[in-house]
Every structure is written in C-alpha cells, then in structure tokens.
Amino acid sequence: MKNKIIKYLSQPAPVNDKPWLSVVLCIVVVLFILAIFEPFNFTLDSLGQFWVLIGFALTTMLVSSVAFVLLPWVFKKFYVPDKWTIGRSLLNNVFILIIMGVGVVCYDYFIVMKQLPQYFPMGFLVDLFATLTIGIVPLSIITIINQNNTLKRNLHSSKEINQMLSERVKSLSTNNEEFITLKGSIRESISLKTENIIYIESEGNYVNVYNKQDDKITRRLLRSTIKQMEESLQNYPMFIRCHRAFIVNKNYISNTKGNAQGYQLTLYDISQEIPVSRTYLKSIKDALQ
Template sequence: MINKLLTLLRSPYPSLVKRWKSVIIPSLIVFLILFVLQPFGISMMGGYKFWVVLGYGVVSSLALSISTYLFPALFPRYHSEKNWTLGRELLGTLGACLLIAIGNCFYTAWVFGSFILSWKGFLISLAWVAVLAPFPIIFFLMWNRNLQLVRNLKEATEINYALAKRENTQKEKIRTRNEEQIEEGRAAEEVAEEETPMQLVFSGGTKEMLEVDAHTLFYVEAEGNYIRVAYSSADKMQQKLVRATMKQAEEAVAACSFIVRCHRAFLVNIRTVVKVDGNSQGYRLRLEGCTEEVPVSRGYAKEIKTLIEGGTEG
C-alpha cells in the first residue's frame, strides 16, 4: 500500500500552461465563497462588507503569486516541468494554502483593528483555508489535466497526420523507383528499398549478450538491473532480458539516430511508429508489428514530436 502511494506521488504531473489563471480564478472563488458565507465576523460589518471580502481575495492572489511565480523563479530546477510530480504539486498546493492562512491572519488582525497576533487567530485562519481550499484545488486539478489532455490529443493528431504523409511519400518513392527499374527490364521485387544492416550489441559486461539488427528493434525497456529488448524476428515480436543498464543500452544504439530516448525507462525506434495516442501525461506510441505501446513522458514529448514529423536519417 505504501509503495503504491509512493509510486503515485512520484508519477509525472503536468505543469500549468497559463499560470496566471491559477492566481486569478482561485482568488475569485475565495471571494465568492467568503461573500456568501461571511466568516471572521464579516456578516456584522454592514456597508464595508464587500471591500473586506475583496481584501481577502487580494491576499489570496498575493500568496498564490508568490507560490506560482516567485518560488519557480528562485528554484527553477525544482519546478521544471520535466521533474514535476504529483507529490510536488500537492506539496506546492499545501505551501500556497499555508501562505494564504498567514496572509489572512495578518489581514484579519488589521481589519478588526487589532495588531496583536495570536496562535488562535492563525489557527482560525488555517481552519477556514482548510474548509475553502478543496473547492479551487479540485477545480484546478481537473482543469489542468483536461487542458493537458486536449493539448496532447491535438499534438497526437498532428503527429499522426505527419506519419500518414510520410507513409504516402515512401510508397510513392518505391512505386516510382519500381516503375523506373521495370522500364530497364528488372523485376520489381529486385528493387524494393533495402536497409543496410546495422547490428546492435546489448551487453552489460557479462558473457550474456544479444545482437539485433537495428531496423528490427522496437524498443528497449529498463527493468531493475536488466533491460528488456523487444525486436522482430521471423515476422514475430520477440523479447529478451539482458543484464545491462539503460546507459549501456544508449551506448549500444548511439550510432542510430532513429533510436532515441522517449521515457526515463524506454528507448524507441522512431521508424517503427505507425500511430500516436495522446493522454494527460504525454503520448503513447504504437509500433508496426509490436503488440505493446511505448510511453513518451512529457520531458521527451517535444523531441519525439519533432523527430517523427521531420523524419530521421540514420
């Protein structure tokens, strides 16, 4: 149970595309809820009620601005999209809530004419934040994931269009070449495009090794102290575990520009990609002749998209 929870917290989480919305919208939600519920004695303030509630919204905006803009500027590596996880998102959310509670505590003391702060006042502010926070938090969790999903689905559609265009171009080249060769009196089957064999050797320094033609490789997956090599043999998908690291696997495929890293645990042969599916985390690649899909994490999504759309030489 604990291991599953830790795995969930370490899972990638999409960063916000438009951060200003994470400041304005929650502050607006806080303003509306406070204006309706009127805690902290706001209900007894008469005509100043609106401005007092607006002040709480401003305090929330300032606290969220610190969390959304200042902290990422001060600690860019920690807040980078490539390293962002669900656990860090939750931790950042709790930090923002704490800042709002502190700001509300000071603001409440100032509004009610008392500059004497106390733990009781802070705990009351913290309690109200705990009551109100779930509403904007749940809203943004759903909104952000849906935003990422829509963006990735759109990009997946663009990639699939590029794949279809590339396939049609390749077919046209083969057809043209065959026609030219037929005119010269040679059989079409003798002039089909052939790839120069390029052998890959996967080995972790032990006696165990695997030699595979680069053009038949589907993907390489890290599994603990081993790597799983998936490739085509006799028109069938084959898999074999080799005791080696991903670093050693990358060194083995370094000469092949069409075999690239797409995930912290995967290398993939771009030339075998026939379709791309998008989700909130990134993409999943479908490979020709392969029964399994290969994930693409968001840190590699842009590079993979560029390679697929532009094609590779190798």
Template sequence: MFQFLKKPHPFIFNAYSVVIPGAASFLIILLLAPLDFKELELTSRSLYALCIGVFVSMIIFLTVKLLQKLFPTFTQEDRWTVGREILLFLIVVLLIILGVFLGIFTLYGANQSAWEVFAKTTFISLCISFFPIVILVLFEQYRQQKIQFTYAQQLTQSLKAENQKLQTKTVSNQQLQLKAENGKVELQVFASEIICLQSDGNYVEVFYEIDTTVHKKLIRNRLKSLEAQLPITTFFRCHNRFLINGNYIVQIEGNARNLELSLRGIAFKIPVSRSKASQISEYLQVL
C-alpha cells in the same frame, strides 16, 4: 497510499493557475458571503473580497516562482508527482492563512487572543480555499487533457504521413552488433528489426522483430551505451528507460499526465517523458 503519492502528475503553472483561485475567492466572498462576510455591507465586502482575491493570486505566483528558484530539481516537470502537487497546495494554503491572520489581527485583533483569531482565520481560509482549489484542479486537468489529446492526434496524422514516405526508402543491409559491458557481442541484428530497448537496472531488454515474430534479448549494459550504437535518425530516447524505433510507432495517445506510444508487436504502451513530448514532432519529421 505512498505509491499513489509517487504517481506522475503534470506540473501545470500558467496564468490560469494564478488567476482562477484569486477570481474564485473574490466571487465566493462577494456573492456567497460565507461565515462572517454576510454581516458586511456590499461595499466593504467587495473591498475585502478584492483584497483577498489579489492576495491569493500573489501568494500562488510568488510561492511557485520561489520554489522554482530555490529548488529547481524539486520542481522539475519530469519529477512532479501527486504528492508534490498536494504539498504545493498545502504550502500555498498555509501561507494564505498566515497572511490573512496577520492582516486581521493587526487591524481587529486588539480585543481578541492571537490563538482565537488564528483558529477563526484558519477555519475561514480552509472553507473558502476548498472550492477554488477544486475548480482549479478540474479546470487544469480538463485543459491539459484536451491539449494533450489534440497534440497526440496531430502527431498520429504526422506519423501516418511519415510512414507513407518510409515505404519508398531503402533499408540498410548492414547488421548492428549490440555488445555487453565486457565487449562481448550479444546480438547481431539489422537496425530496421529493432523495435525498442527497455532499461532495467544494469540490463537492457532489446525487442526486435524477425519474419513478423517478436523476440527479446537481455543484455548487461547501460541504455546510454547501446544508444550510441544506433542511428540517431531512426531511434529516439523518449524516456529515461526507453529507446524506440520510430518506424514501429502505430499510435500516439495523450492524457492529462503524459503521452504514450503504441508500437507494432509490443503489448505494453511506451511512456514519453514530459520533457521529451515537445521533441516528438521534430523527430517524426526527420524520421
């Protein structure tokens, strides 16, 4: 359960995130008239629906903006998870419940206990908010996946064009010396032979290809230190744990969460940090 909550999730906040829940709340109250709303005349119900719809949109906008202002690290896109997404929804729903409760109790709660009004408001708000949340999540997931898929297709086409150019380029015949923290040379290899580097704590695993055979070498060092020894025009830090040689990219795939790279000779896919996704296109152009 806890592992599921820690899974990466796209942090999506745009005009749709604000408009869709408000519009959905307005339409549900106006057209379906759930619970006590069916007892209201159309004019009164329309006014209530409009006020609640606008209030919902305002709460979402102000909540996210306030969180981004007060807790910028918490709302970083690269650190956003399923658990944080759920927590954000709960905060928004709670604020909506409190806002609606205060409004109803102020206007009509003179003859009722605060607890009775709060319980009724909570029940109504939860029932109404369920469908806008589901609609918003499904819409954003579909839209984000479509955007990522299109972007990945464009990058793959760009990659094919760059690979054709690379066939005419000459490769440097100077070997690199990759050193451990103590300064000892652990691996001598051409830059063109290195496929990728993967960080694992205090160690870095280097994947390289010699005569079409893929080898691995574990070096005690930080990825940042080894990155400084490699040509920046060829290698790209696509993730905090991965440094890749763009010449080995064979395919770029995208889903609602992130982009993934397939490298020649590597069985697993390389994740791309969400903050790095926009830089991939520029990187391929200068490769």
C-alpha cells in the same frame, strides 16, 4: 492495498503550466467568497471595508504568487514535468492551501482585526481551518482547468502524430543487414541488427534492449545508462528518445494516445505502451516528418 495506493500516487500528472492564471483565479474566487458570503465577520458595508477587501486581494496575490510561481522557479528539480506524479501534485496542493491559509488569516488577525495575543491560538486555528476549507474551491477549479487544458492539448498532439503515421510508408521490411554494437560499462557488449531493435528501457544502472529475432521478442540486459545508449545510437535516425527512460525505433510506432496524464506510444509486436514526455514530443514529430 498499500501497493495499490503507492501505484496510484506514482502515476504521472499534468504540471500547472499557467501559474499566473492560477494566481488571478485565486484572487477572483477569494474576492467573490468574501463579498458574497462575508466570512470572518467581514461585511462589505463601507468604504473602509472595501479597502479591507482590496487588502485581502493583495494578500492572496502575494501568497498565491509564492505558491504557483516562486516555488516552482526555486525548486525546479521537484517540479520537473517528466517526474510530476499524482502524489507530488497532492502534496503540492496541501502545501499551497497551508501557506495561502496562513497568509490570509495573518492579514485578518494582525492587520484588520489587530487581535490581542490572548485570543490568538484557538481563534487563529479555527479561522485557519475555515480558510483552508474555502481554499479547496479555487484549488479544485485550477486543477480541473489544468487537467482539461492538458487533455485537449495532448489529444490534439496525438491526432497530429497519428496523421503523420498514417501518411508515412511503413519500413519494417527493409532487409537492412547493418549491425550495431551496444557497449556496457563493464566491458560487456551486444551486437544486434539495427532494424530489429524495437526499444530500449532504462532500469536503474541497467538497460533492457528489446529486440525482434525470428518473429520472437527477446530482452537483452546491459549494464549501461539510457544516456550512453542515446549517444551510441545518435548516428541512426530511426531511434528516438521519447522519455527519460525510453528510446524507441520510430519504424515500430503504430499509434499514439493522449490523455490528461500525457502521451503513450503503441508499437508493432509489443503490447506494452511506451510513455512520451512533453520534453521529447517535438523530437518525435520532427522525426516522423
């Protein structure tokens, strides 16, 4: 059970690529909830209360801008699209709810209500819980919109790539006798026909080189990095970096699929699907064209 949960949380997830739209949506939803449902003893029945409502909007704009715009800009390594997972997304959403909830409740308590210190602890926590509950609504809407937009974009890109694949001439039987020597970091190396290398996968401090030989797929382990492999193959245009952990031979690409989590390549003679990062999507399109 534990392993299943870890595996699920480790699956890739779409990154929010429209942060300012998320900020606007949060403001609209908060204003709608306050004006229609009137929580926290708020009643929109006077000009003074209207300005209180504007204050809530400005507070929401401030804290949501911090959550959706400032944090991804400051902590760029945490928000890397290629490493974004369901687990990181859930953790990020919880954090967003907390800072938005604290911001809105602090505005309500210390500026609108001017609450006395003796009423602070329990009442503050109750209202914070209510705010977090309300905040789930806009955050859920943002997540759904982001997933749908990502799905549409990925399906469209996959359709374009598959169209390119259908128009190209398959060139697996070129009888190319050229060999390449891939060198490791401890004076080890392997020599293989370039046309027989299907793909290379990073595994810690090693790389797995998948090679087709006599109609059989072999795996050769080499102590090296995917970056070193990319440099070794830079003069061979059939090899494309498609992910931080994968290099593929474009002549073996048979199909591509897109979903809300990203792209996957299907290769001839291999059952495993190869992930494609958005970072390298243009490189694949250019190589296939």
